[in-house]
Amino acid sequence: MEVLRIRSLTFGRILVPLLIVAALAVIVTGCGSDDSSGELNGITRVPPARTGNLTLPDDSPQSGGREIEVKGQADGLMLVYFGYTSCPDVCPTTLADLRNALAELDPDQRQRVQVSMVTVDPDRDTGHVLNGYLAHFFGPGQYHSLRTTDPARLDRADRIFGASHKLGKPDADGNYDVSHTALVYAVDPQGTVEVEWPFGTDADLIAEDLKTLLDKNSQNPDA
Amino acid sequence: MKKLVLITSLILALGIFVAACGSDDSDTDSGGTGVEVTDVWARTTTPTQDAGAIYMTINSEDGDALTGVKVPASVAGMAQLHETTTGGEPTDSESAMESDDSESMDSGDSGSMGTDDSDGGSAMMGMKEVEKIDIPAGETVTLEPGGFHIMLMELKGQIKAGDTIPVTLTFEKAGTVKVDATAQDQ
Numbered sequence: 001m002e003v004l005r006i007r008s009l010t011f012g013r014i015l016v017p018l019l020i021v022a023a024l025a026v027i028v029t030g031c032g033s034d035d036s037s038g039e040l041n042g043i044t045r046v047p048p049a050r051t052g053n054l055t056l057p058d059d060s061p062q063s064g065g066r067e068i069e070v071k072g073q074a075d076g077l078m079l080v081y082f083g084y085t086s087c088p089d090v091c092p093t094t095l096a097d098l099r100n101a102l103a104e105l106d107p108d109q110r111q112r113v114q115v116s117m118v119t120v121d122p123d124r125d126t127g128h129v130l131n132g133y134l135a136h137f138f139g140p141g142q143y144h145s146l147r148t149t150d151p152a153r154l155d156r157a158d159r160i161f162g163a164s165h166k167l168g169k170p171d172a173d174g175n176y177d178v179s180h181t182a183l184v185y186a187v188d189p190q191g192t193v194e195v196e197w198p199f200g201t202d203a204d205l206i207a208e209d210l211k212t213l214l215d216k217n218s219q220n221p222d223a
Numbered sequence: 224m225k226k227l228v229l230i231t232s233l234i235l236a237l238g239i240f241v242a243a244c245g246s247d248d249s250d251t252d253s254g255g256t257g258v259e260v261t262d263v264w265a266r267t268t269t270p271t272q273d274a275g276a277i278y279m280t281i282n283s284e285d286g287d288a289l290t291g292v293k294v295p296a297s298v299a300g301m302a303q304l305h306e307t308t309t310g311g312e313p314t315d316s317e318s319a320m321e322s323d324d325s326e327s328m329d330s331g332d333s334g335s336m337g338t339d340d341s342d343g344g345s346a347m348m349g350m351k352e353v354e355k356i357d358i359p360a361g362e363t364v365t366l367e368p369g370g371f372h373i374m375l376m377e378l379k380g381q382i383k384a385g386d387t388i389p390v391t392l393t394f395e396k397a398g399t400v401k402v403d404a405t406a407q408d409q
Contacts, residue, residue, distance in 0.1 A: 085269075088276035088375065089307050090348050092266055093368035096409055132271035164347055175376065179310055179349030199348060200369050 041205035042195040051191035059127030059145040071191040075217045076112030080185045082163050084121035085133040095137045100203035109214050116144040120165035120180045258283045258397045265404040268382045275375040277404045278366045286360030291393035300377025303352050310347035384408040
């Protein structure tokens with residue numbers, strides 16, 4: 001009995017510092033993995049969201065309604081935003097920030113970035129409306145107008161990104177309010193959401209993150 | 224006597240000169256009504272867009288409140304005072320951006336952002352109409368992206384860079400103030 005107690009005491013004395021060291025190691029590793037992604041300005045989730053096999057119809061001129069995978073192409077990134085075009089404030093501000101961020105990239109880096117807006121208001125945002133809206137901010141071939149009229153598919157896309165949206169009740173004139181998650185998600189070719197930027201993130205900070213991620217992806221395109 | 228006439232006419236001339244300056248400066252002045260409205264701009268829109276926004280900076284020495292807004296019917300069917308809101312409680316994502324690295328790791332750790340029905344972490348943003356925008360005495364209130372704005376609905380045409388939109392503001396004390404918004408592509 002006596003021996004056992006001593007033993008457990010000793011064990012405890014060793015165990016506690018060990019636990020502390022282990023905890024520190026976890027924290028350090030945590031920091032480390034953050035570092036390896038190159039000190040991103042935006043938010044990184046642990047574990048990151050993954051788009052998996054998510055596809056959505058793309059009404060952009062180059063796709064003409066074809067389903068596309070919601071992920072970066074080859075060694076590029078897809079920036080995904082949930083919004084609607086009757087949005088006068090938050091959406092155009094965000095898209096203008098993205099446009100300004102893209103303008104800071106070298107042309108070959110810029111080419112590797114696609115911008116996708118998923119409309120949460122497909123009734124009002126026809127493909128035509130969505131294309132006109134996005135063409136205001138981005139060059140031909142650089143944007144995707146993702147639009148599904150199936151609420152279940154839109155909800156699934158929301159869930160994958162941890163986003164949500166809500167349409168208000170129409171007033172007498174048929175106008176209604178829309179609430180939506182206003183983050184921009186950067187998705188790599190494997191469908192991993194590498195970073196997300198909240199509304200109001202500076203274009204410079206977004207550009208920095210894009211450069212970091214694009215450099216990383218071109219170093220190991222298979223990763 | 225002659226001297227007095229000369230001075231009076233000088234003052235009058237100066238007065239006219241000043242008034243001329245004032246009217247020239249129409250988008251940065253309120254005509255001595257106690258509020259000062261500056262940096263009035265409208266965001267450019269796309270041809271297919273039916274809503275737009277106007278922003279500005281308002282200053283009032285004695286305190287006032289913006290209670291109404293009008294734009295010509297040729298520009299938009301309706302103009303309202305709006306505020307952009309972030310739904311629910313303060314979100315993980317927002318606090319993470321404002322704080323340092325260690326905190327942003329916390330937000331990742333919480334794991335709540337990715338789960339199915341977590342509205343809390345997803346920073347839902349919306350808009351609501353407001354009855355008035357208070358301008359506290361001696362303070363400057365900025366209508367800017369992500370905060371207060373004048374929402375234009377039922378746009379009659381595209382707002383292009385450089386366009387000028389006449390805006391009539393109504394203040395509780397200062398009454399009607401007319402300014403011009405310049406369309407900017409930003």
